[in-house]
Amino acid sequence: MANTVETFLESEIPCYGLLKPEDVQQPLDALLAHAEGRLLQITQSNEPARWESVIEPLTDATERLGRLWSAIHHMGAVMDSPEWRELTNNNLERISRFWSGLSQNKVLFEKTRVIHDQTASPLLSESKLRALKNSLRDFRLGGVDLAPEAQSVFAERSARLATLSQQFSENLLDSTNATKVLVSEEQQLAGLPQAISQAAIEKAKTEKLEAFAVFGLQQPSLIPVLQFADDRKLREEIYSKNARRASELAEEGPDHDNSLLMAEILYLRQEQAKSLGFASAAELSLASKMADSPQQVMDFLLDLAHKARPFALQDVAELRAFAKTNLGLESMESWDVSYVSEKLRQNKFSFSEDEVRQYFQVQNVLAGLFQLVEELFGVVLRKTSVTEPQYDLSQCLWHPDVQLYSVLRGGTTVGYLFLDPYSRATKRGGAWMDDSRGRRQRVSVLQKPVAMLTCNFMPPNGDQPSTISHDDVTTLFHEFGHGLHHLLTEVDELEVSGINGVEWDAVELPSQFMENFCWEWEKLQAMTSHVETGKPLPRDLYEKMIRAKNFQSGLFMLRQIEFALFDLRIHHDIFEQDLKKGAERIMDTLAHVRSQVAVLHPPSFQRFPQSFSHIFAGGYAAGYYSYKWAEVLSADAYAAFEEEPQNYGAVGQRFWKEILAKGGSRPAIESFRAFRGREPSPEALLRHSGLLEAA
Template sequence: MMNNPLLHFSGLPQFDQIRPEHVTPAIEQLLTESQALLDRLLADSAEPTWENFVHPLDDAEEKLSRAWSQVSHTNAVVNTPELREAYNTNLTKLTAFYADLSQNEALYAKFKQIRASAAFEGYSATRKKIIENELRDFRLGGAELPTDKKARFKEIQEELSALSSKFEENVMDSTDAFALYVEDASRLSGIPEDAKHAARDAAEKDGKQGWKFTLHFPSYMPVLQYADDRKLREQLYFAYATRASEFGKPELDNTGLIAQILKLRQEAAQLLGYANYAEESLVTKMAQSPAQVMDFLLSLAQRARPFAERDMAELREYAQRLGLDEMDAWDVAYVSEKLREERYAFSDQEVKQYFPEHMALQGLFRVISTLYGVEVRKSQAPVWHSDVGFYEIVDRAGQLIGQFYIDLYARDKKRGGAWMDEAITRRRKAHGIETPVAYLTCNFSAPVGGKPALFTHDEVITLFHEFGHGLHHLLTKVEEYGVSGIKGVEWDAVELPSQFMENFCWEWDVLQHMTAHVDTGAPLPRSLYEKMVSAKNFQAGMQTLRQIEFALFDMRLHCEFDPNGAKSALDLLLEVRDEVAVVFPPAYNRFPNNFTHIFAGGYAAGYYSYKWAEVLSADAFSLFEENGVLSEETGHRFWSEILAQGGSRPALESFVAFRGREPTLDALLRHNGMVEMTA
């Protein structure tokens, strides 16, 4: 057992050695050890203290968390049937273990004893916050429920865990299952050369003629955005919009899972004494109530609506100029790109040539170095795929601060989207500080035709966004496990550092140092940059309403919707669209069936967080606009008051400490060009 790589905790994960057969023995051993520790701690009659009680629990939790993060991460990025089976088998065991833990009255009593002790008053603010969080989480875990309700609550947690995993698998499998092979070159008119090159390579790998298009974003989006063949756009749009629905394989249809998940969430919330799941979800967030969230979203929708209606009217008028009397959902991206090219005299494709991967990364690292006085440098570690890079962040004295893996390209058997996750969390141990390690994952186009990978400006923004999450984890100065990095940060504030980073992607002082044309090496021309900035808020009204549509749907689904009623989740989405949308997809669109954020990704009754945190991030960035966009002094203040604090204090306190006041909407509206309507 000693040679099981998942039980190796003295250094970086051994990704080159992890196999599916390691998962069960490692998780079972760690669960057995954790249970033995728990039994010993609960049998100890000595008064519980931080040192004799909380610290050993953290040690056990850290080991289990580290081992499992390697399993869940590889399951998401190099999925195989064997790994998936091992993941799901052990997910059930872990869910049951944590459900038991959160309902353990003796354990709860020990934490209450610490809270009531004289020593508690002498604890640091960080330790006090951890104890308060623990007590809250016991209540949310059902520790105060009567025995019969505890059993049912635990059953629900286990069922929800399995259903969420299955939901995500169905989306991944239905995305991977689709392939469209095109042999007629005339159908590819308008599609950029690099996208065609990638499609031809993909077809060749399958031993087929022509070009292969898939539902992975780097393959799908260029077709929707550029293909002159309307039928081709429609084919791909239909396949994408109906993933994991009744239009595909019955075993991959998420419709029934949605209904089950919503019923179980509602039942669990009511067992705990909440009216609905949204109320329960907001206990750990900044927002106070579902009503407050919906008021926030609707007031933002009201501000955005005139801009969105203007955007849509312009688009319809332009579609007619292109000969499209009816503009359908598969035409919107195409018409938008054509209108933007005409209005601003540039295309995404033109800009993309200036962002080869090495320049984009170099520019990102330069921003970090300038703001925080640190250096990012290439390093070595075992990885899960040859695409993966590994880096370290060091201070001016060369002292290690943190490390991260970066996995940028889309591929089969890899979950879609972009995310950051924790590999190792910063904390103080007997031997000193354990430095944090992060995973940064995206789904961009891989290099083709002997050229480096080229990123669209939107992809550069995504890269900066995920790195913002990474910095929140890596630059923490908290030394206690429970609130280190992003741990313990309210969910609706966790997007602040990530959205904050996006702002730098629009600054000339940043972009001029991170661009080099892939063929000529020339930097981004100032004239093209100015066109990009002019186009920055192109369709901002439409995009804002789209996010509000998703957020309102999510909140109402978990607040007002009756999961046992006759109405479906899709029916509710149509009602929300009628209220706030200006874009109406076709009736066959099954967006809820692949909305992994809320059914498999932790954003349930929390999708509003993107807009909520955008208010915070825009307002935070406005201080940089006042003091100098790359001001090291303001950067260090942002680090010390927001990034360094982790979850050790309420996010609003951290924001006020940085900004000197509570947040306002003004900067967000200004950044989105929604300050005033012009005639």
């Protein structure tokens, strides 16, 4: 095995910087062969099944394979190149087949069941028992009970699904990068914040384009243009190019069209679900979640929609009236909505998002965040630096922008965190937390968890530090919450430590919980420093932000519900083998959901599903509702802090002990009850969103 890969796998901090695409294929083959060999050994053994002779050695082998494979994925997502893509695409099917084979292995299933059933004896810890229960469930969901022929069809489909998801992502990234919006005159930049214009002007120069300035469709340029550009034509152009990404209408042509891919993904998911005896892919998805049935989730979403609707209607009426009277816009089009909202916000609360942005420099925000985490959970984050000889940063980091932190409790390192903050063309859009390693107690050593946070903030421009919007700050806190969930676990079994084994619709509890602290005066004081004066956020601006906090929260709530309902409906209702028809039905379902809940309707050329990677390329299929579902839990959990403002430390410790530390080792609802001492209630969510009064 190439030395660099061995070092990557075995060193305490995974050395991503050492991974070169050309060195990875052979070690991947070796790890796969080793895992297959180990599986054979275990299933052929006549020894009585025990955790130590079955689960432990299999985890040893599969974990190393999983680590390298997820590193390949990670590198593809943050350092996209033809070489990483080729590696991913060449190996996707066989890796997928290996995992399918594992969950369809009847002998292994039987051995796992025997170990599980021995648990009448007190030999197994609570978390081992939970890991075994999850595993038995996953065997069933992976097709262990199917006849051999059906099993191979099932594995075939799983492999195909993995390939389709990867293509979906690649199309989206390529389509995003293929499109630019050129600006020929300075006056077209009117209204835009200085830093944004400057970056666009410089981009035109670096890319040697015959234009005064250029905007890409990446979020740090798309969002400010829609929000601030006075030039309506410019807004329209960037909006419509973005809305048509990765579709048959895309600016660059239909080469990156995701329409048929999503129809095929959906069809295969339905077939998988049917073969396992579920009525739909939505039912299959819920089999491992907190929620019981698609109907229960739909009722939950429609109830929230019902409560939010009157507020959303008010929001829209206010926007339209303002657009007409103050901005002279007779009709408010989709490319006007962000712009009008921003102007209305400035008018109503007398501040602009850009004014707020000046106070949030990435490094200061991080310092404030770390201080909060220390206060709440008693852990310290320390940036690892080149002066510490045990860390060779050039080996650890995959890009010069990446930062590495050690997480310490009582002076002892308990885990590591990578942060990759800035947007670049080789990185997928959005923000996410990835688990690089999970906590695991091995015979003599404790494997420490490692988390990776990826964001797409606007990079620093020359010696101008990077400033981020308050929305970005919220995103950072959100992803950091996922990171804490993963890093602060005290569970020893990899299968249920950190975020492993947590029900998908409870995963957003710690992340959305952390968002609340972005609105606390003292916390904001600790994380703000004006980019020119160095002063913290002033009280009057803070009060304006608080007054504006629930600005258009009805609209926002309905949009989230629209996405969630759309996702659930297509996975519950559409069974279409004809992919062209399938793609049409997906669009029809979206139109239907919109007619049911939306109060703003985008133009007919908008192709939202084609870029909805959460559900077609991420893990959120028939699970997008999880955000709202878990927000009930996270808002209610945060309310415990509101009830005892003088006791943050103690409540924080309890949150850590009962929720973060427990990870997936027990059902999420039990962790919630242990923390709160009662069942969850939606009251806090509605109150925080300002949607209680008229409900």
